[in-house]
Amino acid sequence: MIKHSTMPLAALPLLRRLPRPRPRPYVCQQCTRNRRSFQEKSIPLDSELAKWTHYKPDEKVPWGERARHIRAGMEESMVHVLEQRGLVKDVAGGREALDWLLTEKPIGVYVGVDPTAPSLHVGHLLPLMALYWMYIYGYHTVTLLGAGTVQIGDPSGRTTARQRSAESTQRMNIQCIGNQLEVLWKHVNALGVRHGYSPEISRRREVLNNRDWLQKLSAVDLMRDLGSGMRLGSMLARDSVKTRMEGSEGMSVAEFSYPLFQAYDWWHMYCNQHVQLQIGGSDQYGNICAGMDAVDHMRKLRRGGAPPGEDDTLNTTFGLTTPLLTTASGEKFGKSAGNAVWLDQDMMSSFDLYQYFLRTSDDEVERYLRLFTFLPISEIALVMTRHGEDGSKRIAQHVLAKELVSLAHGASWAVDAEAKHKGAFSEGTSRFSQLVIRKALKNIANQERSKVEEELLAHKKSYSASVSPTQQPSSSLTAFPGSETVPGAVKLLPLSILQSGTFPRVFCAAGLASTISEARRLIQSQGAYVICPNSGTEENLTSLKWEPVWIGADPKDYLVDFDALVLRSGKTKIQICQVVVEEKFEAAGLNAPWWEAFKAKRDLEAEAVAKGWVGKQPHLSSRK
Numbered sequence: 001m002i003k004h005s006t007m008p009l010a011a012l013p014l015l016r017r018l019p020r021p022r023p024r025p026y027v028c029q030q031c032t033r034n035r036r037s038f039q040e041k042s043i044p045l046d047s048e049l050a051k052w053t054h055y056k057p058d059e060k061v062p063w064g065e066r067a068r069h070i071r072a073g074m075e076e077s078m079v080h081v082l083e084q085r086g087l088v089k090d091v092a093g094g095r096e097a098l099d100w101l102l103t104e105k106p107i108g109v110y111v112g113v114d115p116t117a118p119s120l121h122v123g124h125l126l127p128l129m130a131l132y133w134m135y136i137y138g139y140h141t142v143t144l145l146g147a148g149t150v151q152i153g154d155p156s157g158r159t160t161a162r163q164r165s166a167e168s169t170q171r172m173n174i175q176c177i178g179n180q181l182e183v184l185w186k187h188v189n190a191l192g193v194r195h196g197y198s199p200e201i202s203r204r205r206e207v208l209n210n211r212d213w214l215q216k217l218s219a220v221d222l223m224r225d226l227g228s229g230m231r232l233g234s235m236l237a238r239d240s241v242k243t244r245m246e247g248s249e250g251m252s253v254a255e256f257s258y259p260l261f262q263a264y265d266w267w268h269m270y271c272n273q274h275v276q277l278q279i280g281g282s283d284q285y286g287n288i289c290a291g292m293d294a295v296d297h298m299r300k301l302r303r304g305g306a307p308p309g310e311d312d313t314l315n316t317t318f319g320l321t322t323p324l325l326t327t328a329s330g331e332k333f334g335k336s337a338g339n340a341v342w343l344d345q346d347m348m349s350s351f352d353l354y355q356y357f358l359r360t361s362d363d364e365v366e367r368y369l370r371l372f373t374f375l376p377i378s379e380i381a382l383v384m385t386r387h388g389e390d391g392s393k394r395i396a397q398h399v400l401a402k403e404l405v406s407l408a409h410g411a412s413w414a415v416d417a418e419a420k421h422k423g424a425f426s427e428g429t430s431r432f433s434q435l436v437i438r439k440a441l442k443n444i445a446n447q448e449r450s451k452v453e454e455e456l457l458a459h460k461k462s463y464s465a466s467v468s469p470t471q472q473p474s475s476s477l478t479a480f481p482g483s484e485t486v487p488g489a490v491k492l493l494p495l496s497i498l499q500s501g502t503f504p505r506v507f508c509a510a511g512l513a514s515t516i517s518e519a520r521r522l523i524q525s526q527g528a529y530v531i532c533p534n535s536g537t538e539e540n541l542t543s544l545k546w547e548p549v550w551i552g553a554d555p556k557d558y559l560v561d562f563d564a565l566v567l568r569s570g571k572t573k574i575q576i577c578q579v580v581v582e583e584k585f586e587a588a589g590l591n592a593p594w595w596e597a598f599k600a601k602r603d604l605e606a607e608a609v610a611k612g613w614v615g616k617q618p619h620l621s622s623r624k
């Protein structure tokens, strides 16, 4: 990043403040290994994050000072950084002019997405990565949720009109994508801290929704001001329009007018957020150029038709498009067996997302590391050197996959996906099982979703099932050779079967023995185990303790977090159970024959007690 040859000596003390990765302190080999291992510090402290994202320009390095460094060649320019990462296809308005503007001024920049599905897919990431880099380097960045424009439907890059979706579907898509944009920002911050980008830069980000202004916009105003400045010729000349006009389907006026609305967004944000640059995928080039013309026209109207002033170059607009990615085999990037690779965890698990990037070929992995991660270029070079030493370890692919999952789902899920991968494809480790158990327990604890969350989850599931019916919910973690077997699914158990002495029945109900007598034999031969509650904390997974089951014990004493029971049969078979009240168990439709038998027996016993035929029944445990 620093060009030492051109660096004046006097500038040395200033280097501390440049937006470059902080030099890493020397760490001995053993510690490095430890850090790289499972316990790797991948989640920044809140205090680090707060410092990093703190927006107080006057407390940070002033822009002018940084501009001077760039001009002096001591720091790389923004355009150069984006080019180096492979994120630039075309620059509308001129590369050199944009380079100059971005050096002179921390302008506003935006990327818009229309919520046409409940999740973004990896194809959306390229323009977003360019935006995130500009955030890291201190520009005012906006991700725009197209809740207004989605109702019109962008025809760019499409050969057919979009089906209009139901109001409720649109509402849920908007909510899902809105949440996702926020979550992505959170992860960008965490990654920015983790990769050591300077906390002394003033950063600003916003998520806006264009429905907020488009629904207030009058059709007359739009046509009078903006429509009068947009030229039909260039709009008709676009490929997306031409192909549709040549085909039998044609194109609706609404779709044709889409660029007007996108252009209006820009004008609105030009006035309010000083947005002078729009970034988009390469299919957005036409819309972006139309927007630049429209903003120019609106500025001219605002000046009353007067010629532009001297400082016009400092206030003009630019467009930047990112390349369209295809894999080495020519497939459109972001499709897996014909299905989109979703960024939402409910539509594609962390494990599957990890696996998708792990399959990146050696030819492409370095380019993807530059495109999709925040690893400094120098670190990518190191990763590639290590990768070259033993290609079979796929070191670079693992780094890529982990960074991607950290960006999409968060660092802890990336650690989880990596551990699962190791558990799945190498010798099983008990740490792997511990992790899965912890995660399952956590999921049980978080299960109380709000009604809205339930609704959104169902929407995502049904959407992904409808667009990619072959995509299986993955990670049923069964039967990897040599590994402990932790089924992904948690089993429900009715609370009433948990009484002193009912462990054999519990093992049977959990599917770890086929009959009660088999379960009893298992317990008597010391082959049945249960996890002790409170053994092991979140940080210290390996200390979760298994205890051999004692036949007279009460399973209720082993409930973790009040409602989970973790059982193991023999060395390898593990089952995580969630204990629920009877109504919930029955509502889940799990009325197994043993359950009916249990209830019948219990009713008989209760009746006998009620009629005074027998005293209160001793515990079932006494009937060994």
Ligand SMILES: N[C@@H](Cc1ccc(O)cc1)C(=O)O
Binding pocket: 111, 112, 113, 114, 144, 146, 149, 154, 210, 261, 262, 263, 265, 266, 284, 287
């Ligand atoms: N038209 C863009 C999304 C978008 C929407 C509104 C904007 O202002 C900008 C971009 C797309 O389909 O990808």
